[in-house]
Amino acid sequence: MRFFAEGIDGMSLHLTVHWTVLPGAAPRPWLRCAACGAQRAFAFSGKARLNANGRLLDGWLIYRCETCDATWNRPVFERRRADALPPGQLQAFQSNDPEVLQHLARDRSTLRRFTRQIDEADGVSVRRRIVASDPAATPMLTIRLDPAGTVVPRRDRILAEGLGLSRSRIASLAARGRITVMSGTVDALRRPCRVPLVIFLDLCEEPDATAIMACAKG
Secondary structure (H helix, E strand, O other): OOOOOEOHHHOEEEEEEEEEEEEOOOOEEEEEEOOOOEEEEEEEEEEEEEEEEOOEEEEEEEEEEOOOOOEEEEEEEEEEEHHHOOOOHHHHHHHOOHHHHHHHHOOHHHHOOOOOOEEOOOOEEEEEEEEEEEEEOOOEEEEEEEEOOOOOOEHHHHHHHHHOOOHHHHHHHHHOOOEEEOOOOHHHHHOEOOOOEEEEEEOOOOOOHHHHHHHHHO
């Protein structure tokens, strides 16, 4: 018996998605919280603060105490002219650009200037975009896996979490020839996600094909 991920008029779909794989939460520095009166873990809020003093600028990343929500401003640049900043950094601070600010927040060498105790983050997040959704004879899924920055977790783990499946299920699909990798073999799934990769999944015999497609889209 075959099961189908149905689209328009009951037809199967070939769904193509682009996954940008982002590292998880930024590392958390432990600092003395003035409000708590003790050492606390501070988490990056995802926001920045910019201050102008004449023609000179100061920029900080905003962290919050995980116990009381008090803030700590982590200096990124001080008393700098706008034309002396790296390209795009001023605009990123003005718009709270998530990609640029998260990249800065993951700079552990700078964090170590303020504390020796840093909690390392775990896991990844996936930003998903549908590229195409076309009629097909059988349900197919193409995933363009694209790491943003240095992403350590293995690809099979990212696939499993992103599709709502277990890693053993991913291994089973690969063993049955239901997963293929462009310009490589399925062994690439067991490697860290450091370079882009295109992965094909044939879901024609999977009873939960529709649910897998839904997870792929996010």
